[in-house]
Amino acid sequence: xxxxxxxxxxxxxxxxxxxxxxxxxxxxxxxxxxxxxxxxxxxxxxxxxxxxxxxxxxxxxxxxxxxxxxxxxxxxxxxxxxxxxxxxxxxxxxxxxxxxxxxxxxxxxxxxxxxxxxxxxxxxxxxxxxxxxxxxxxxxxxxxxxxxxxxxxxxxxxxxxxxxxxxxxxxxxxxxxxxxxxxxxxxxxxxxxxxxxxxxxxxxxxxxxxxxxxxxxxxxxxxxxxxxxxxxxxxxxxxxxxxxxxxxxxxxxxxxxxxxxxxxxxxxxxxxxxxxxxxxxxxxxxxxxxxxxxxxxxxx
Amino acid sequence: xxxxxxxxxxxxxxxxxxxxxxxxxxxxxxxxxxxxxxxxxxxxxxxxxxxxxxxxxxxxxxxxxxxxxxxxxxxxxxxxxxxxxxxxxxxxxxxxxxxxxxxxxxxxxxxxxxxxxxxxxxxxxxxxxxxxxxxxxxxxxxxxxxxxxxxxxxxxxxxxxxxxxxxxxxxxxxxxxxxxxxxxxxxxxxxxxxxxxxxxxxxxxxxxxxxxxxxxxxxxxxxxxxxxxxxxxxxxxxxxxxxxxxxxxxxxxxxxxxxxxxxxxxxxxxxxxxxxxxxxxxxx
Numbered sequence: 001x002x003x004x005x006x007x008x009x010x011x012x013x014x015x016x017x018x019x020x021x022x023x024x025x026x027x028x029x030x031x032x033x034x035x036x037x038x039x040x041x042x043x044x045x046x047x048x049x050x051x052x053x054x055x056x057x058x059x060x061x062x063x064x065x066x067x068x069x070x071x072x073x074x075x076x077x078x079x080x081x082x083x084x085x086x087x088x089x090x091x092x093x094x095x096x097x098x099x100x101x102x103x104x105x106x107x108x109x110x111x112x113x114x115x116x117x118x119x120x121x122x123x124x125x126x127x128x129x130x131x132x133x134x135x136x137x138x139x140x141x142x143x144x145x146x147x148x149x150x151x152x153x154x155x156x157x158x159x160x161x162x163x164x165x166x167x168x169x170x171x172x173x174x175x176x177x178x179x180x181x182x183x184x185x186x187x188x189x190x191x192x193x194x195x196x197x198x199x200x201x202x203x204x205x206x207x208x209x210x211x212x213x214x215x216x217x218x219x220x221x222x223x224x225x226x227x228x229x230x231x232x233x234x235x236x237x238x239x240x241x242x243x244x245x246x247x248x249x250x251x252x253x254x255x256x257x258x259x260x261x262x263x264x265x266x267x268x269x270x271x272x273x274x275x276x277x278x279x280x281x282x283x284x285x286x287x288x289x290x291x292x293x294x295x296x297x298x299x300x
Numbered sequence: 301x302x303x304x305x306x307x308x309x310x311x312x313x314x315x316x317x318x319x320x321x322x323x324x325x326x327x328x329x330x331x332x333x334x335x336x337x338x339x340x341x342x343x344x345x346x347x348x349x350x351x352x353x354x355x356x357x358x359x360x361x362x363x364x365x366x367x368x369x370x371x372x373x374x375x376x377x378x379x380x381x382x383x384x385x386x387x388x389x390x391x392x393x394x395x396x397x398x399x400x401x402x403x404x405x406x407x408x409x410x411x412x413x414x415x416x417x418x419x420x421x422x423x424x425x426x427x428x429x430x431x432x433x434x435x436x437x438x439x440x441x442x443x444x445x446x447x448x449x450x451x452x453x454x455x456x457x458x459x460x461x462x463x464x465x466x467x468x469x470x471x472x473x474x475x476x477x478x479x480x481x482x483x484x485x486x487x488x489x490x491x492x493x494x495x496x497x498x499x500x501x502x503x504x505x506x507x508x509x510x511x512x513x514x515x516x517x518x519x520x521x522x523x524x525x526x527x528x529x530x531x532x533x534x535x536x537x538x539x540x541x542x543x544x545x546x547x548x549x550x551x552x553x554x555x556x557x558x559x560x561x562x563x564x565x566x567x568x569x570x571x572x573x574x575x576x577x578x579x580x581x582x583x584x
Contacts, residue, residue, distance in 0.1 A: 021549075022548070022549070023548060024547065024548035028544075028546050028547045028548035028572075029546070029548060031301065031302045031546075032301055032302050032303060032546070033301070034301065044550075050563060050564045050565045051563075051565070052563075052565045052566065052567060053550065053553070053563075053565075053567065056540055056541065056551075056552070056553060056554075057540065057541040057551075058541070058550070058551045058552075058553070059541050059542070059543045059549065059551035059552075060541055061347065061348065061349050061377075063346045064345070064346045064348065065348070066348065066349060066543060068543070068549070068551065070549065070550050070551060073550045073553070073563050073565065073567060074563060075562065075563045075564040075565075076564065079564050200373065215348055216348075264348070264543075265348075266544065266548070267348075267349060267543040267544040267548070267549055268348045268349060268350070269304050270302075270303070270304070270393070270544070270546060271301070271303050271304070
């Protein structure tokens, strides 16, 4: 039985990674999960310098999901390279580094700093809804997305995944822009911008007023968008959005995703990734599927 | 590997309107200590996140954790938890957070004063017991408990290991006011003038050299400011909206004076760097 998948020449032992920002740098989960079992660890977004993030409250729960407005708090690329990459290299898993910035130059600075680091892929976060500058501004306009993708592809030594925002009218337009600019893969979806009001206190539940909605509540939207993009572009897709079980992951794969990422559900049960990986194996055995690749995009 | 586990409800009762006392059978009790907490899950699949609830008391020999919690409103996770009955299984994650270092406190300070406010009182009960052990029953521990009114849940329990003072917002029991009002009433207590008739505990309050506090943020802010002014050490346990409880989501940060070890900014993670902090390290 083969569970290995390949994206841009990088082989992953199985198609399961984690959503950036839901797994720290892996260190926080290493007491709960054997990181060597994961296809890849996708790290929390890293910027050129440390970012403080947003005021609290930063998270709140909603029906079958949660809102977050962390604001990409991160230690900056130097600490990340010195501390987090060596930690992850102890495990037999691939490393996907999520990159964020306020300007194109900041994204480039991180990408260039990573060029000689022993990591496998870059994921470019142009879709975080919780920071005022940069980030989503690049992900909601096809021309801006194409431009930044071009610039990053010129500097990047590792294959580049562009992480797309669902907060657009037509996500296939964004997928096409990323592909046209040379992206090696796309990942989707980032969170959907939402809001919760605390009726008792008559104020916003989050200090940032708005936050990104994640969790099972968004899964049908995410599956639909992965399907639409799979019908539109040739580059591989990493699908995510509320994956809680192997069946959820398989929906994304059948819709056209080559890999999947477990996101908010890591917060709910730290061992969700392992249950998903084991469940995919069980499904393949039960359904007599010899190769996971036969399932990718099988529903169309 | 650590993981989400099942605990058995041993006993569950209402202490007063909205405040519940839950005893869980779990071997996680072995890792319990005052100030630490667990995540407790509901069985409602639309409510995903574990509810962080501090440990009130624990019994390592009996593998028991006691949680005393407040129902935060109708249709909330805590309301669902309040319907658990003995024999039920409940999913929990833990033990989480750092807790109070009672050995260190006993080694460095002579007159500890515990301050608990509202639903911040339960974890201080376990702390009072732990401190009493750490000081080998010297009888030098004082607890000041702040309530809204004369529904004084858990107050009796503190009497086993400490001298207890009560403050109520409505004045219906103890001092009319808050926990610091009790402190201020006693700070000019003249030990020599009182002579042999002095209550040794009152002198402990007047000579307090460390405060250990849990309660609402305005109370903790006031305590931190008071402690700084009086040159008293203070350790406070904080709460904040949490998602993961294990230090990954960065949802529950608190501002720090120095650079934090995780993100190299000024944000400590309440769930893993805390919830107990040296108040001097915080920018409350």
